[in-house]
Amino acid sequence: MTDLEKGPRGLRRGRGARERILGASRELFGSRGINNTGMDELCAAAQVSKHTVYQHFGGKDQLVTEFLRQHDPDTMPDVFDRADLTPRERMLAAFDRPSTVPPRDVTPLCPFIGAAVEISDPEHPARRRAHDYKEAVAARFAEAAREAGATDPELLGEQLALVLDGASARTRALNAETLGTAAAIAATLIDQAVPVAR
Amino acid sequence: MTDLEKGPRGLRRGRGARERILGASRELFGSRGINNTGMDELCAAAQVSKHTVYQHFGGKDQLVTEFLRQHDPDTMPDVFDRADLTPRERMLAAFDRPSTVPPRDVTPLCPFIGAAVEISDPEHPARRRAHDYKEAVAARFAEAAREAGATDPELLGEQLALVLDGASARTRALNAETLGTAAAIAATLIDQAVPVAR
DNA sequence: GCTTAACTGCACCGATCGGTACGGCTAAGC
DNA sequence: GCTTAGCCGTACCGATCGGTGCAGTTAAGC
Structure with a gap:
């Protein structure tokens, strides 16, 4: 959530795409639901290339999983x-x-x-x-x-x-x-x- | 639910397809969810031609709606x-x-x-x-x-x-x-x- | 200023989605 | 036995799905 968090293994990153992706996930998965949110749609919302999403996360399932793992990790x-x-x-x-x-x-x-x-x-x-x-x-x-x-x-x-x-x-x-x-x-x-x- | 219920307008019916469709809806929408259930899959479960489904109900949305309308109409x-x-x-x-x-x-x-x-x-x-x-x-x-x-x-x-x-x-x-x-x-x-x- | 790599843009894949067209079968009602 | 119509089977439609390939752009670190 901090706007300069490190990538999967401390990679360098040009401009924090990972965080934008997770942010868009929160937005779209939350409002329209998981199954009603397409990857193209999500990429557009995150202003991120599709390729980048699949580079950071392995696929939609893993993105969903990671999104939930990031969500409220310390339980309220x-x-x-x-x-x-x-x-x-x-x-x-x-x-x-x-x-x-x-x-x-x-x-x-x-x-x-x-x-x-x-x-x-x-x-x-x-x-x-x-x-x-x-x-x-x-x-x-x-x-x-x-x-x-x-x-x-x-x-x-x-x-x-x-x-x-x-x-x-x-x-x-x-x-x-x-x-x-x-x-x-x-x-x-x-x-x-x-x-x-x- | 009665196995010889009339169709939309008292039509004649050969062998109660409508009921089988609603039965399969209950089964599949309930277990796998609405969005995770394809129409082909549903037709196979109901042992019904795809054409018949779209004849009785106008489409998936309307089938879902009808399925919910049929479900517990008298509220427990x-x-x-x-x-x-x-x-x-x-x-x-x-x-x-x-x-x-x-x-x-x-x-x-x-x-x-x-x-x-x-x-x-x-x-x-x-x-x-x-x-x-x-x-x-x-x-x-x-x-x-x-x-x-x-x-x-x-x-x-x-x-x-x-x-x-x-x-x-x-x-x-x-x-x-x-x-x-x-x-x-x-x-x-x-x-x-x-x-x-x- | 060079290396390095995160990131982009777009075209494209096969699979599956919801939905339709068409020709033929079968059974109820007269 | 003929009509009528519910139902079947399959092939097919365009759209969209998740996911990939590839060449090119940008920016951080030394």
């Missing part, structure tokens, strides 16, 4: 690594994401869910990455839940992760924001799972 | 129309679905979520159908919630619908059943939303 650090919030507030902050940028009127679909739906082969590396990410989110929630003193942190973590996924999928299906609903559910679950309550 | 009647269950039990029954048939080891993805993800145009008829269905599910839950005496039936209905969608999406992403987790969430939400409790 802007939520779970905030030291200024209590564990409970951190859990709730996950449901209080960037509020609707003008171009999109609703929160875009989680790219991992998108990949899991669009790629039918469960053994595909992108599917594996999606699997790992989803488990990582649950683990992050569980960690915060443990700090908050939840009776069963693992269970609460899995529950909150599921609710977050529900918000993503349902927002897409309804084409209307549902994160607020999800936040209310989260609050209820947390209060119910933490003995002393607040 | 096997759950919400059961007179032998209390409203609360009915709500919970929605999370206790057909338990993992051998070929699939997990609950398949909700076809409406699939369509909402695979089709990027929000104005596509299939997307509209998905939208309507998802609202219908929430309304069904809300109806049961009202009967159960929930404080805010509409809210609880929307919450339970979101949790159900979360289970569908997350089951796909993890490739492991998550309906149990969803059921636990549902129970918590219901107990919290119904004043007298059980």
Whole structure:
């Protein structure tokens, strides 16, 4: 994401094509979906020659995989690594994401869910990455839940992760924001799972 | 679904091709996804000539739309129309679905979520159908919630619908059943939303 | 200023996509 | 037994897909 990141093996690069490609992937795979985005289209958006794409990444599948690997590698650090919030507030902050940028009127679909739906082969590396990410989110929630003193942190973590996924999928299906609903559910679950309550 | 349903306008039919086509749609769109299923492939699975498909349905888009329109037209009647269950039990029954048939080891993805993800145009008829269905599910839950005496039936209905969608999406992403987790969430939400409790 | 290589532009490949044309078969209804 | 029409089989269409070849341009590092 830094505009001067090194290539695959510290290669020299003329003008950072790799980053533009990944940027265009984020843009197009996110808005139009993976299968509805052609490589020509992607090259045009990245202002990059087709040849360059296949030089950096081996092919579309590997580009998709790499795109997902780059996406949120630390699993929502802007939520779970905030030291200024209590564990409970951190859990709730996950449901209080960037509020609707003008171009999109609703929160875009989680790219991992998108990949899991669009790629039918469960053994595909992108599917594996999606699997790992989803488990990582649950683990992050569980960690915060443990700090908050939840009776069963693992269970609460899995529950909150599921609710977050529900918000993503349902927002897409309804084409209307549902994160607020999800936040209310989260609050209820947390209060119910933490003995002393607040 | 009845194996002798009439065609578009009560036509005569030699041997029920229309039903086989819709059956194959259910099979293939469900397992491999819409965009990953070719028309040739679908024709082969339905044991139907390509010509016949385009005679019954105008094209792939319209077939997808019709497939979704046929799918669960009464919005889970096997759950919400059961007179032998209390409203609360009915709500919970929605999370206790057909338990993992051998070929699939997990609950398949909700076809409406699939369509909402695979089709990027929000104005596509299939997307509209998905939208309507998802609202219908929430309304069904809300109806049961009202009967159960929930404080805010509409809210609880929307919450339970979101949790159900979360289970569908997350089951796909993890490739492991998550309906149990969803059921636990549902129970918590219901107990919290119904004043007298059980 | 030379080397080196990332990057470009375009033409092109085979495969597959959704969709159509056409001629022939078969079974229901009178 | 004739009509009627749902259905078949195949060959084929143009478009687009992911991916490659090749000659040429640009810019960083020494």
